Amino acid sequence: MFITIAFIYLLVYTVRTASQQIRLVGGSVPHEGRVEVFHNGIWGTVCDDGWDDIDASVVCRQLGFSPTGAVALPDASFGRGTGQIWLAAVNCQASNMALAECSHSGWGNEDCGHGEDASVICQVVTLVGGSNSMEGRVMVWHNGSFGRVCPDGFGQKEAHVVCRQLGFNNNEGVDPDINVDFGKGSSPILVSNINCKGNESSLSNCKHPDFRIGECSGAPDASVVCKFVPLRLVNGSGSHEGRVEVFDRRKWKTVCDVWWDDKEASVVCRQLGYSGTGAISKGRAYFGEGRGNIVIGLGCNGREEYLTDCKYSSVGGCSHTRDVSVICNDVTLIGGSNAMEGRVMVWHNGSFKGVCRDGFGQEEARVACRNLGFNNDGGDPDINVDFGKGSGPVLVSNINCKGNELSLSACKHPAFRFGECGCTPDFSVVCKFVPLRLVNGSGPHEGRVEVFDKREWKTVCDYGWDDKEASVVCRQLGYNGTGAISKRRAYFGEGRGNKVTWVRCNGREEYFTDC
Structure with a gap:
């Protein structure tokens, strides 16, 4: 079916059986599209209630394609149909030979709209012999089975199309690797005068993909390693932060914040090449609401190498107001007595490295502190400090910050590289920031208590709140803790955003964060 050139330009592919006619509509190739069935003289669509990959595999088998790897798509992925909706709550068994048997x-x-029309993508290209689904020998569906592909005439552009057809959409701009050897298979070898431009969505959209069984040189079968990271951060100020989106079933999807915490954030950051330590999780669409489908109930233990190794449920049951985000830790301070001071360390090539102080000044220090979540409302950072020299390689840079950037990666030309530095200490800072404030009072000595936690201001719940906690707040803000008066029930008005559920102090702490 894959080789039928006459069908390449068609948007409808139909098969007739004794019991039922079925077709795929709206796809760019015969093996994908919206599922439609013919009943009582009328073509109608199928509702996506309960629609899954087993149902899709039955459709693909009925159409003459491989049932293995069939992808079920909901929500009118290939456009909305019109008129009759014939089937809903379809539940196939893997052994069914036709949709009518399910x-x-x-x-x-049914009680569906055409926005819920079901679709499928049948697998007509696959990779075998690799260690994962993104690498291996190229196999093409031909005359009822997968055949090997001769490497003659199969180059970089064809590899690009194969990877894209498998759902790996090359959006990093990195070429697939074709200089790989995954051996020779035992099935018949296919030869072709296929000629791709490289931007096609499928091999069948390339020029003359007339695969046929033939002779080939003794070289290994055509093989590829697709380069694709099925995970991205969107809408952040730099590549280290943003709304989490995962590539699943050929679509980018957001993730619901059910169960989402710093463990999941650490896995995301590690997979993207950042340090997992200090990763910050965010919910409630912190970096804006996404669009499309949503993955819910994703849970990690924090040790996974890839987010896809974590457990998760299905798609749906959540709104985009709960899209999750992360902030990866690409800058840190070490050697100080607290988190706001020390030598500046930048994440580079898989680990934190010290920074040469040449070319690093007040503006860069402001950005480094802001990058760490300290938003400089306490004054300029102190850069006339010495926290010594680290033992590892030192980074030099032609970085040039204005001072108002949100992260060092947003500054001009942050091209960090290993280099030589003088005998001076590594670049160090003391950030000036008080992660505590009083809001809505008649003066700075009173108001609603707000604490800065995970890069946002949060109110504090009054559960157990009394004068001991109030005395610590006042003392940290520079007032006398004696005689401090606690107030409850939003005495100075209701705040917004997230809350700290409860805080317990003994009244002797120096900082509120010690409670």
Whole structure:
């Protein structure tokens, strides 16, 4: 079916059986599209209620394609149909040979709209012999089975199309690797005068993909290693932060904040090449609301190498107001007595490295502190400090910050590289920031208590709140803790955003964060 050139330009592919006609509509190639069935003289769509990959595999088998690797797509992925919706609540078994054999709620017995039309993508290209789904020998569906592909005439552009057809959409701009050897298979070898431009969505969209069984040189089968990271951060100030989106079933999807915490954030950051330590999780669409489908219930233990190794449930049941985000730790301070001071360390090539102080000044210090979540409302950072020299390699840079950037990566030309530095200490800072404030009072000595936690201001719940906690707040803000008066029930007005659920102090702490 894959080789039929006459069908390449068609948007409808139909198969007739004794019991039922079925077709795929709206795809760019015969093996994908919206599922439509013919009943009582009328073509109608299928509702996506309960629609899954087993149902898709039955459709693909009925159409003459491989049932293995069939992808079920909901939500009118290939456009909305019109008129009759024939089937809903379809539940196929893997052994079913046709959609008519599957259980369903009855012909025309549905409560769906065409925004819920079901679609499928049948697998006509696959990779075998690799260590994961993104690498291996190229296999093409031909005459009812997968055949090997001769490497003659199969180059970089064809590899690009293969990877894109498998759902790896090359959006990093990195070429697939074709200088790989995954051996020779035992099935018949296919030869072709295929000629791709490289931007096609499928091999069948390339010029003359007339695969046929033939002779080939003794070289290994055509093989590729696709280069694709099925995870991205969107809408942040730099590549280290943003809304989390995962590539699943050929679509970018957001993640619901059910169960989401710093463990999941650490896995995301590590997979993207940052340090997992200090990763900050955010919920409630912190970096804006996404669009499309949502993955819910994703849970990690924090030790996973890839986010796809974590457990998760299905898609749906959450709104984009709960999209998750992360902030990866690409700058840190070490050697100081607290988190706001020390030698500046920048994440580079898989580890934190010290920074040469040449070319690093007040503006860069402001950005480094802001990058760490200290927003400089306490004054300029102190850079006339000495926290010594580290033992590892030192980074030099032609970085040039204005001072108002949110991260060092947003500054001009932050091209960090290993280099030589003088005998001076590594670049160090003391950030000036008080992570505590009083809001809505008649003066700076009173107001609603807000604490800065995980890069945002949060209110404090009054559960157990009394004068001991109030005395620590006042003392940290530079007032006398004696006689401090605690107030509850939003005495100075209600705040917004997240809350700290409860705080317990003994009244002797120096800082509120010690409670």
